[in-house]
Structure formats: structure tokens, C-alpha cells
Amino acid sequence: MDSLTQKIREIASNILKEGRVDMVIGFAKGTIPMTTKPYMARTPEQVENFIWDKNCTLNLANYITGRKEKIGIIAKGCDSRNIVNHIVENKISRDQLYIIGVPCSGMADKHNPDELRDNCATCTHRNPVIFDVMAAEPVEEQKIDDPFADVKAVEAMDKDAKWSYFEGLLQNCIRCYACRNACPLCYCPTCFVDESGPQWVGKGQNKTDIQTFHFLRAFHCAGRCTDCGACEAACPMDIHVRAFTRKLNKDSLELFGWEAGLDITKRPPLDTFNPDDPNDFIK
Amino acid sequence: MANLFEHIGMEKERLQFSWISSAEAGKFTNVATEVANTIEALGPIDKFVKKTD
Amino acid sequence: MAEDKKTKVVSFLCNWCSYGAADLAGVSRMQYPENIRVVRIPCTGRVTPKFILSAFREGADGVWVSG
Numbered sequence: 194m195d196s197l198t199q200k201i202r203e204i205a206s207n208i209l210k211e212g213r214v215d216m217v218i219g220f221a222k223g224t225i226p227m228t229t230k231p232y233m234a235r236t237p238e239q240v241e242n243f244i245w246d247k248n249c250t251l252n253l254a255n256y257i258t259g260r261k262e263k264i265g266i267i268a269k270g271c272d273s274r275n276i277v278n279h280i281v282e283n284k285i286s287r288d289q290l291y292i293i294g295v296p297c298s299g300m301a302d303k304h305n306p307d308e309l310r311d312n313c314a315t316c317t318h319r320n321p322v323i324f325d326v327m328a329a330e331p332v333e334e335q336k337i338d339d340p341f342a343d344v345k346a347v348e349a350m351d352k353d354a355k356w357s358y359f360e361g362l363l364q365n366c367i368r369c370y371a372c373r374n375a376c377p378l379c380y381c382p383t384c385f386v387d388e389s390g391p392q393w394v395g396k397g398q399n400k401t402d403i404q405t406f407h408f409l410r411a412f413h414c415a416g417r418c419t420d421c422g423a424c425e426a427a428c429p430m431d432i433h434v435r436a437f438t439r440k441l442n443k444d445s446l447e448l449f450g451w452e453a454g455l456d457i458t459k460r461p462p463l464d465t466f467n468p469d470d471p472n473d474f475i476k
Numbered sequence: 477m478a479n480l481f482e483h484i485g486m487e488k489e490r491l492q493f494s495w496i497s498s499a500e501a502g503k504f505t506n507v508a509t510e511v512a513n514t515i516e517a518l519g520p521i522d523k524f525v526k527k528t529d
Numbered sequence: 530m531a532e533d534k535k536t537k538v539v540s541f542l543c544n545w546c547s548y549g550a551a552d553l554a555g556v557s558r559m560q561y562p563e564n565i566r567v568v569r570i571p572c573t574g575r576v577t578p579k580f581i582l583s584a585f586r587e588g589a590d591g592v593w594v595s596g
Binding site: 489490491492493494495496497498499500501502503504505507508509511512513514515516518519520521524525 | 535536538540545546547548549550551552553554556557559560561562564565581582585586587588589590591592593594595596
């Protein structure tokens with residue numbers, strides 16, 4: 194067995210036995226090959242179900258929102274940044290968490306298991322930014338010359354090409370909201386697409402409704418998205434959902450010098466006012 | 477938000493922001509005219525409109 | 530109608546700032562373009578992206594947010 198899996202089970206079973214946490218959230222083997230599912234172990238025996246491999250593509254920070262018990266959670270780089278987000282946004286307190294940091298060398302693409310998935314290939318935060326214990330030595334961070342090459346390619350298009358690019362992206366969307374449900378940022382009690390008085394977005398397969406959903410969902414993630422790729426991992430239609438959030442990540446880096454979820458003491462840029470904020474768009 | 481609009485291929489200029497105090501009627505009419513002219517120059521919108529047919 | 534040729538601009542005006550300015554402009558009989566359609570809001574902070582997208586979806590050619 195993989196030594197990392199072994200180590201994760203050992204730590205998880207120890208903290209459960211010591212009573213430091215009520216449950217540990219990790220990954221278990223999925224029902225079809227090369228998949229994993231989130232798994233909550235409440236007894237030391239259940240810990241044996243935990244695994245760690247190249248297919249742990251979901252983001253476990255999604256499962257701690259608003260929980261009251263003490264939680265142990267297995268966190269790779271992006272999960273840990275989303276945990277920071279959750280703490281900053283008061284969705285959980287730091288004292289409730291026991292974070293088992295796992296250095297991550299990238300997850301596999303779901304169609305091409307020998308390659309890293311897109312967002313892992315450009316990831317510069319592979320090691321957890323916040324943890325109580327590390328399951329292994331930190332891995333070396335990637336040096337990416339141009340992390341936003343894909344965004345720049347779209348930016349270079351003219352407006353009609355952009356429009357047809359995004360129309361093409363979304364034409365397969367079936368409005369299952371898997372991207373929203375897999376996303377650790379999407380924890381609103383009532384999502385704007387489910388609001389009915391007033392109803393902002395139609396429920397059907399209307400093209401504009403689909404575009405509105407994706408556009409607004411992305412906008413809600415501005416300055417918060419950690420590019421963890423859970424949305425794309427969850428999408429049954431293989432839509433490149435990150436095409437929207439990537440642009441916002443690039444903007445928040447350029448306009449505010451901000452990368453989400455790195456510091457537990459800082460508020461996200463769209464949440465605070467600073468006299469130095471860019472304001473040339475106001476007349 | 478305007479940046480993301482541009483990114484998906486809408487005209488950024490369709491969304492305008494300004495800051496006018498309640499005493500600045502002159503500025504209001506100026507900006508209003510400017511906004512209206514900008515939009516008029518762009519012409520009617522053809523994207524993102526919900527078609528009901 | 531002649532108006533059909535015109536574009537429509539939905540403007541979200543803050544009650545205390547721009548709406549006041551618009552009111553003053555009206556009282557002072559200043560001319561401003563007739564295709565500006567005003568929505569009075571209690572504060573510019575009340576405007577969410579939902580409002581803006583909603584306006585575009587319903588056929589506005591432009592949106593103007595002013596505080």
C-alpha cells in the first residue's frame with residue numbers, strides 16, 4: 194500500500210482514538226475505477242476505507258461548511274486554501290479543525306490518467322498553507338512562467354470570437370448544478386438560481402439562462418476561487434467551467450495583488466474597502 | 477464585472493459607473509448624455525438578451 | 530414608433546446622490562437624454578450583479594450605475 198495512504202490512516206485513527214475530533218473527512222475508493230468519493234470516518238475502524246491516489250479531485254473543504262462538531266480533514270494545497278476561505282468567511286472556526294496536510298503532486302486528468310489535469314498543471318500552491326500535521330515532507334512548488342496563458346489566449350480574441358467561444362463552451366450544459374454543489378465557495382442557503390421571488394434566472398434550458406447562471410456563479414467566486422478544479426471534476430458534460438473563474442483569478446491578482454486563501458488574517462479584496470483600490474472605471 | 481463582460485465578448489462600455497452628488501445636476505446631465513451617446517454609438521444589444529420565441 | 534430606434538439605458542441611481550441630482554436636473558429644467566430609464570435604489574450598495582444581468586436579459590442596451 195501507498196505510504197501516504199498508510200500515514201493518513203495512521204494519523205486519522207490516532208486523532209479519533211484520542212477523541213480530538215468527532216470525525217475525519219477524507220477520500221474513499223469510488224464505485225467505478227479511477228474515482229474517489231468523499232468519506233467521513235467516525236470510528237477508528239472506518240479509517241481503513243481512506244485512500245490517497247491521483248484521483249482525489251474533489252475539494253473536501255466543501256463538506257465542513259457550518260458544521261458544529263470537531264472535524265479532522267485531509268487537505269491538499271487547494272483544499273487548505275479553501276479551508277482558509279471558510280475560516281475567513283466565518284463558516285467554521287479554526288479550533289474545530291484538525292487539518293491533516295497532504296503535499297500534492299497534482300491529480301490526474303479524468304480522461305487521460307497519465308497526465309495532470311489542467312488546473313494542477315498550473316498550480317503554484319501544492320503544499321497546504323494551513324495544517325496541524327503534515328502526512329509527508331512538502332513537495333517542491335512548480336515554477337510557472339505564465340500561469341494565465343489560457344486566459345490571455347481568450348483575451349486576444351475579438352468580441353465575436355469570444356462570444357462564440359463561450360457559447361460553444363456552454364452549449365452542452367444540462368443545468369445539473371454539479372459545479373455549484375461541488376464548489377466549496379457555493380454555500381449560500383438559497384442559490385440565486387433557486388430564488389423565486391423575484392426569479393432572476395429561468396429554470397429551463399434557455400440559452401440566456403444558462404449563460405446567466407455560469408456568468409453569475411463565476412462572479413460570486415471572484416477573489417475567492419482557488420482554482421481547485423472541483424467544478425470541472427464534477428461536471429458530467431465536461432464543460433470547461435474554469436474558463437470563467439480563471440479570468441477573475443487573473444483580474445484579482447492584477448488589480449488587487451490577491452490570491453485566494455493564503456492568509457487567515459486577511460479579508461478578500463471585494464469584501465473590503467481600501468483607498469488604493471482601482472477606481473478608474475468610475476466617472 | 478465589466479472586465480468579465482468583455483471577456484465573454486460583450487462590449488465593456490455597456491456597463492457604466494459614475495459618482496454624482498445630489499447637488500451636481502449639471503454633472504448629472506453631462507454624464508447622462510455621455511452614457512446615452514456611448515450606448516447609442518454601440519447600437520442595440522444582440523447578446524445576452526433572453527429570446528422568448 | 531420613433532422611439533424604437535433608440536437604445537435603452539437602465540440606470541440604477543442612488544436615492545441620496547444621483548437620484549437627487551436627477552431630481553435637481555428636472556427641477557432646473559435641464560435637458561438629458563430621454564432613453565435613460567431610472568430605477569431608484571436606496572443605496573448604490575444595494576445593486577448586485579443580478580440586477581445588472583437582469584436588465585440586460587430583459588433587453589436593456591446599456592446599464593448605468595451611479596452613486
